[in-house]
Amino acid sequence: MALFTSSPSQGASELPRTSSPILHTAVTIDDTFWGPRIQAVREQTLPIMYEQMKKAGYFDADQRGWHKGMQPIPYVFWESDITKWLEAASFSLATHPDPKLEEMVDAAIAFITSLQQPDGYLNLWFTEVEPERRLTNLRDLHELYCAGHLIEAAVAHFQSTGKRTLLDPVCRYADYIDSIFGREEGKRRGYDGHEEIELALIKLYHATGEERYLRLSHYFIEERGQQPHYFDAEAKARGEDPTNFWARSYEYNQSHQPIREQLKVVGHSVRDMYLLSAVADLARELSDPSLRETCERLWQDLVSTRLYVTGGIGSSKDNEGFTSDYDLPNLQAYAETCAAIGLVLWNHRLLQLDADGRYADLLERSLYNGVLSGISQDGTSFFYVNPLESKGTHHRRGWYNCACCPPNIARLFASLGQYIYGVNDTDLLVHLYIQGETSCTIAGQPLKVRQETRYPWDGDIRITLDPAEPTEFGLNLRIPGWCKAARISVNGEEVDLADLVVKGYAHIVRQWQAGDEVVLHLDMPVEQVYAHPAVKEDAGCVALQRGPLVYCIEGADNPVPLHELSIAANASFTSTFEPELFGGSVVLQGEASALSTADWDGTLYRTTPPEQTVQPLTAIPYYAWDNREPGEMRVWIRSGYVNR
C-alpha cells in the first residue's frame, strides 16, 4: 500500500472542493498530546526566545552599533526572528491572554515601528546597518523576505488582539513596496530571492480587504523567472557579473523559470515551500486552474521522488535544499525544520484549494515527525537539521546564530488550532485528530464541535456536534492514507464506509442534531515501510510506522551498534503506552537479528557469514529522539526482506 501516490485520489474527477480553515482563535485545544507541547511553547519557548533576542541585542540595534562583519554574526535578516516571534506571541495571546507576554509584544512593536522611515520603508538592517544598500540586492539580502514576516506578524497581531499598532505602519510599508515594484511604467520588475512576502501579502489582503495587496502578491509570483531576468539586471547595476552568482543557479531561489513552467521542486527548500504556499493561495483566490495544476504537478514530483519518510525535505546542506530524484541520504540529511514547516504551510493551503486527504496526509506526516523532531520535549532546544540517522553527535541547541527554526516552530504550534478543521457553506472537514472544541457557522447555523481522542496513541476519535438548530451539512472525517481499516458509527450505529469515502474523507451528509455523536476508529498497527528501490540509502531497509508516527531506534534503548540489527519481514511488534517516557509515549517492542561479533576475535574478513543472535528491539517515535543520553539513532533499519 502506497503511503503517498501521485495518482489521483478516488473521486478526484470531481471539481475541487474549496474550504476555509477555522481560525485558531475559534479553536480550543485540550489534547493530551499537543496540549503540553503548546504549553511548553507558551511558557518556555516564547519567553526564552525573547530573552535570547534581548541578550543578542535584537531590540537595541542603534545602541549596540550593529555593523556588517561584527561578531557574533548578525544575519541581514535578523529582524525576521523578531517578527516570527511576534507572530507566535500574538497567536498565543489570542488563546491564552498573558499581560506579561503582551508587554513584551508591545515593546517589540514599539521598537520596530520606531525605525519606520518617512516614506514608509521599514527594515531594520537597511536602516541601522547598511542604509546605502536599500533595495539594491533582492537576490541575496532577504529584504522583502523580512517584509513578509513583518506583514505576517502584523496580521496575526491584529487578528489576535484587535490592535492596529503594527498593522497600520505595516500597511504603509506595503504601500511603499507596491509603489516600487510592478509591471507598470516607472516601477521596478523585481522580486525577492527568498520568497515569503508573496504569501504574507495575501494574508494582508484578507485582513484589510485591500485588493492591491493581492495584486502585488500575484505580480511577484508571475514576474519571478521572467526574462530579462531581474537578478541579472540587479547584479549588473551593482557592478557585478551576474554569472558569478554564488549559488551558481537560479534554481536555488526558484527564479530559473516562471512558476507555471516549473516541473520539479528545486533549490532551497524553505523558499520553494513559501513560494508554493503563495501559488496555492493565488490558485484559490483567482480560481486559476493553471496555478492549481502547477501545485499539483510539483506536489506529485515532491512526494514521488524528493520526500523523506519523516516528511522532511531538502537533502543537502550545500543548498539547504533539493538535489536529485531519490537522493535521500540519512546521516547527511539536511531536512531543515523550517522546510518541514513550509511543507505544512503549503499543504494546508492545498487543502483549502481542494479538500483532498492526500494533502492532509502529508501535512500530518511532516507535523508529527519532521517538524516535531525540531523541538525538545521541554520546548527549550531545537534542531535546525533533522537527520534520519545519527552517530550520536547531533544534538538540539538552545539557540542558533541563524535562528530561523525556533520561532518558526513556535508560530506553528501557537496557531495549531487553525490546521484542524475546514469549513464551507455545506461541509465541515476534520483534517486532524486533536482533542478540543471549536465553533463555526455552517449552512447559516452556529455549530459547536467537540473532539475527544488520544490520537496519535490510538485511533479512536469521538466527535460531538451541537448545531444551534437541526441542520443538514456534510461531516467529512479524514481517513488517513496510512490507515488500512476504519470504522465509523453515528449515534452508536455503524455506517458503511465503502461508498462514503471521497478523496480521503468519509463524507456523511445528514440533518445533524444537537448531541449527535460520531465515533471513528482508525486501525493503527505497526507497519514496515519500504522505500522506492532507487533510494540507495534505504535499499534493504525498512522504517517502522504506527499511525501517523514514524519510529526510530536509539542507542539508549538498544545496546548494540544499530547497523548490526535487522528486522525480519514478518516480525511483529507490540505497542505499549509508557506514561513516563517523553511525557507519555507509545513504544514499539519486538525482536531483531543481531550480527554476532563473538567469534570474530582478531578477524576482519572471512568466508563464513556472521552468526546471528536474537535481540530485543525497542523503537520510539522519531520526533522524540535525542531527548535522553547521546547515542546512535536510525530510522531505516536493515531488513530481511531481500532474498527471502
Added chain:
Amino acid sequence: MALFTSSPSQGASELPRTSSPILHTAVTIDDTFWGPRIQAVREQTLPIMYEQMKKAGYFDADQRGWHKGMQPIPYVFWESDITKWLEAASFSLATHPDPKLEEMVDAAIAFITSLQQPDGYLNLWFTEVEPERRLTNLRDLHELYCAGHLIEAAVAHFQSTGKRTLLDPVCRYADYIDSIFGREEGKRRGYDGHEEIELALIKLYHATGEERYLRLSHYFIEERGQQPHYFDAEAKARGEDPTNFWARSYEYNQSHQPIREQLKVVGHSVRDMYLLSAVADLARELSDPSLRETCERLWQDLVSTRLYVTGGIGSSKDNEGFTSDYDLPNLQAYAETCAAIGLVLWNHRLLQLDADGRYADLLERSLYNGVLSGISQDGTSFFYVNPLESKGTHHRRGWYNCACCPPNIARLFASLGQYIYGVNDTDLLVHLYIQGETSCTIAGQPLKVRQETRYPWDGDIRITLDPAEPTEFGLNLRIPGWCKAARISVNGEEVDLADLVVKGYAHIVRQWQAGDEVVLHLDMPVEQVYAHPAVKEDAGCVALQRGPLVYCIEGADNPVPLHELSIAANASFTSTFEPELFGGSVVLQGEASALSTADWDGTLYRTTPPEQTVQPLTAIPYYAWDNREPGEMRVWIRSGYVNR
C-alpha cells in the same frame, strides 16, 4: 575461514626464520599477467613521467624562478618525484637496458648533483626556493623525507648500473645529516615529520657497508616521540606555539609516543608504513625482539581493525590516514595508492624478518588489488585514492600536482622481481607466483629456478629446479591464506601436505637434482567474503574474491543501479577468462536479485516490499575498474545472508 587472523600461524612457536630477497636484478619476469604491466611502466609510465616533470619545470628550478606560493603549486617535496622516478628508471635499466632512458637518468642526476652545497647538503627546495629555512621545520617540510628518496634512488642507481655518480654525492649528504642529528653532544635530536630516511639509510648501509648509516637510522627510530618532544622545541624556535600544530596531534606523524610503546597504527598511513618498514629492517639487523614484537603488535592491530579488503589502508582524506577501529567507509575511502605500496614494503620486510605466509598474504592482497588499481591498464593514468565504491565520478588522471603515487607504482613494478623469492643458507622461499626465472646460491651451490604459471587466473604453478650439483635444501612454497585446498607433486608424485605446511609455506626438504619439477595446485573457487559486523558500511554485504583477486561490479557490465542488486548466500559464479578484456582477465558471472521498480510508479514509500527479479551479475577484478566508460562501482554487494 579468516582471510587474516591476528592469532599466530601454525608453527609460529618456532624461532623466526629470516631470509633475504633475491634482488630483481637476478630475476627475469616473463609472466603474462605482470609482463605487460611492467612493460607499460617501462615504455609508457617512465617516459611520460619524465616529460611531465620536464614540462612542470622540475629540471630547471633555477631558470624557472621557483618560489613559495607560485602556481601551479610546487610542493616542497617536489624533488622526491624526480628521485622516485630515478629509482624506478634505475630498476628498469637493470633488467632492460635502454640508452635513451639511461640518458634521461644521467641528465636528472647531473641536474640534482649540480645543486649540492659545499657542505654536502643536497635538497632542491631549500637550495632553490627557501635556503633560509634549511632544517628549521622537519615537522612539516619533508626535508629528510626528500633525503630518504634521494638515498633510495642513489642505491638503486648504483646497484642497477654500477655507477657512483649519484651514490657518492648522496653519501656526502648522508654524512652531513649524520653530522647534524644524533644524541651525541652538539647534535640536534631531530627527526623528520614524514618517515622515509630511516628505511633509506638501511639500504645505504647495505650498499656501502658503512655502519654509521645503520646507526643513524636506528637513532631516528629510537628518538621519535621521546620527551622533550623535538617538534615542540622546533616550533618554539620558529616562534610558533607548538600546540597550534595544524594536524592537531603528533599521532599524525607517529611521534606521539616512542615506537616501542605504540599500540595502534595511527595517523598518516604512508608515513606509518615507511616508519614500520624501517622498524622491521632494524628488528632484523639488530636482532631486536622488542622491535619485532612492535611490528607484530601493530600488524595485528592493522589487519584486525583498519584494513580494507582490497589491501588499502587509511580511511580518511582529513589525515590521509587511519581513523578508528572498523571505520572503513567505501565511497569516501581514501586508501591512497602510496599507502598500499607502503604496506607492500613493510610486509616484504616482515617476510625477511620471519618467513610467515601471513605477511606474504597481505603483501599479495595489497599488490594485486589496492596497489594495482592505482594505475590504468595502459600505464598512463593513476588513482591517488582508491575507493571501494563510486558513483562514477572517480577517474584516474595522468598527473597530480602532488604526484607521489605514479612514480611510487613505477618503482614498485620495475623492481617487482625482488618480491618473488627469499633465500637463506638452507631454504628457498617462493612468496609470489609469477612466471619467470631466477638464479641464486643456496647451501654454497648455484641454483637456477624456473616458475611457470598463469596465476592469478588459475592456481597451477610448475617450478623447475636446476642446482649446479645435487643439493639438499628446503623448497618453501607459499600456500596462500585464501586457499582452502592445495596439492603438490614432486616429479609427478603427490606429496602429503598435512605435515609439511609450516607458517603458510609447504616446506619440502630433499636433495634436489637438476630438472626436478614441483607442481603446485591451489584451489581457486569464487568466495563470498564477509566483514566483521562492526564495519558498518559492509553490514549485510559481501565481497567477491577469487584467488588473490578481490572483484567488483561496474555499471559497464550491470545495467541496473548497483545498490539494487543482492547476492544470495548460496549463489554460485562461473569464472571465465576473457582474453580481450583488460588485456586478458577472468570475469565472474552469476545471478543476483534486483529490486524491481516496475510497480512503484509515482510511489516513494509503501508497506509492501519491492518485488525482486533475477538479474545476471558480472564482476571484474577490482584493480581493473574505471578502464571503460564511467559508471558506478561497488566492491561490497548487498547480500541475502541475513535473516535466511
